[in-house]
Amino acid sequence: MKKRSMYAMSTVMSVLLLAGCGNGNGNDTVGEGAVSPSASASASESAAAPVEPVTLNIFSSSVETAEAFNLLKKDYEATHPGVTLEIASQVTDTYYTSLKTKFAAKEMPDLFAMTGFNGMSTWVEHLEDLSNEPWVSDMVDTAKPGATFDGKLYGFPMSVMGTGYLYNKDLFAKAGIDKAPSTLTELKDAVEKLKVAGITPFVVPYGSWYNPGNFSAENPMSKQAEPDQFMADLTNGTAKFSDNAVYQDWLNNVELELANAYGNPLTVDYNGQITAFATGQGAMTTGCNCSQLLIDEITPNMNIGIMPMPINDDAELNGKISTEVPGYWVISKDSEVKEQAKEFLKWFSTDGAHYISDEFKFVPAFKSMAVDPAKLGALGTDLKTYVDEGKMLTGTKAKFPDGVTADFGASLQKLASGKIDKAQMLEEFQTAWEKASKK
Structure with a gap:
């Protein structure tokens, strides 16, 4: 954007x-x-x-x-x-x-x-x-x-645009991972294989609210059975983040990232994220195909792709990319x-x-x-494959109340720092949504 x-x-x-x-x-x-x-x-x-x-x-x-x-x-x-x-x-x-x-x-x-x-x-x-x-x-x-x-x-x-994990295909191959994970269990298995191979699994950019507040926090919203209805229910007070099974599952994904991250996530901003990922310091990072140009500046023709961000073991749900x-x-x-x-x-x-x-x-x-894959880049080419195969989720963050993504990002930063626990974070999400909805 x-x-x-x-x-x-x-x-x-x-x-x-x-x-x-x-x-x-x-x-x-x-x-x-x-x-x-x-x-x-x-x-x-x-x-x-x-x-x-x-x-x-x-x-x-x-x-x-x-x-x-x-x-x-x-x-x-x-x-x-x-x-x-x-x-x-x-x-x-x-x-x-x-x-x-x-x-x-x-x-x-x-x-x-x-x-x-x-x-x-x-x-x-x-x-x-x-x-x-x-x-x-x-x-x-x-x-x-x-x-x-x-x-x-x-x-x-x-x-x-597609949002998911950007991943290093060469590092995956080095660790013996032959396909992008489409369930949380497969993602956990991939993490273990990467660690055995001496490879850090994730670059987690929590140095700014933007990445966690947008890309991470949107993941469970896009995976709702009816995202628009859930957002409406949050606004009218008939739904809560803490009662939602999808958000509870998503916390497992967040924990997995934070426990297997490069450096201190709270000091990794966007520039640090792209630099670390493009130089092979971590095998996966949250983002979108829009980062292709910056990655190319550091490591041209890098063998990378974009994949879903699994939160549970529903293979059909977790095998899709959020697009918007x-x-x-x-x-x-x-x-x-x-x-x-x-x-x-x-x-x-x-x-x-x-x-x-x-x-x-x-x-x-x-x-x-028309699109020429040779010029579009690896991330865009991967995204178009998901699009062509209909493996898409509805992007939702543009429908969030104004300003709430910054609050979501700040709460995720507090979780990463240990200042709040998962239950408290979801309570903060609720407060932020209700406050922003009334503006």
Whole structure:
């Protein structure tokens, strides 16, 4: 959603349509509903005409894509004379605080990142309606609900993201593990094999609230039989975390990680997590395919994958990846250059579409955008396999009450430090949810 672009989202069954018949740059025949090559060419010709010099300010919550954005900037400015892209990136931990500061100072960016559902609802009155843009009909169906309010669509979906354990396939092979575990028992067996081989099983990044509060805490919510109903019951007071069997099972997973972690989890922040994992200091770590670029910077062509995070021995439930649209590009309705911002999104969906998978290493959320596994990266390729096989859970964290993930992360940090026990942590989860729901 940087930390993770992300981390920040509606059932994703329709992403099976991702492998459409068009290629990333719009030169081949595109799928039904996509922007045609001729339309793309016309847009490019129009954009290339002399224009009044303008600056388009873009604020991104994905530090992983900073270098890729520099390439995109050169490409876009070369084909759009008079337009300058000013791109700033910030880790997700502090992104929204900075966005609120910019808003209060009347320094809103023209184009910026935003999570869907509850995240976007907070800002929707300040966003430009994008319902009539040409790329809307090409969006995968499940990308639309998170950005739609009162029948209007406000966001351009960044990608389809998968959350799970990133794992080192070479270290697994060294320990004699021939497949990704899909039950808690199999995960415990894998942990023991890794330890026997002298390999630390987990890199646990509790140095910041973000990873545990989003990725770990979402795991049991996505595994609910009816996540939306459970969240509604939590809000109306008819359900409790402490009474929920899935959350009780999840605590076994949390304990397993903390008992078999690299270093002190409370001192491992996102940078430390990626560095430790990319240098083989641990075989598994929680995260998403969005970390591919940062891992590549440290260890290019690393033999890695993404797998589920098992909490019990239900193989069908625990053999699935949590998937979602982690975020959207939105436009400030008060921007003085919002037409140029719309043109940028049109280009991003046609001539610039290859940046999504080839440079950002994202799985596209558009039907006509084809994916080249050789360019997408190992994590995205693994994720697409789960998507194609229908092994997906509904991502839920974008539907959490505003601010509750920070509270969840803080409670998990206290558990890791020994300040509270598991029962107390679930009580803190309950208090945080009830408080956030009343805001």
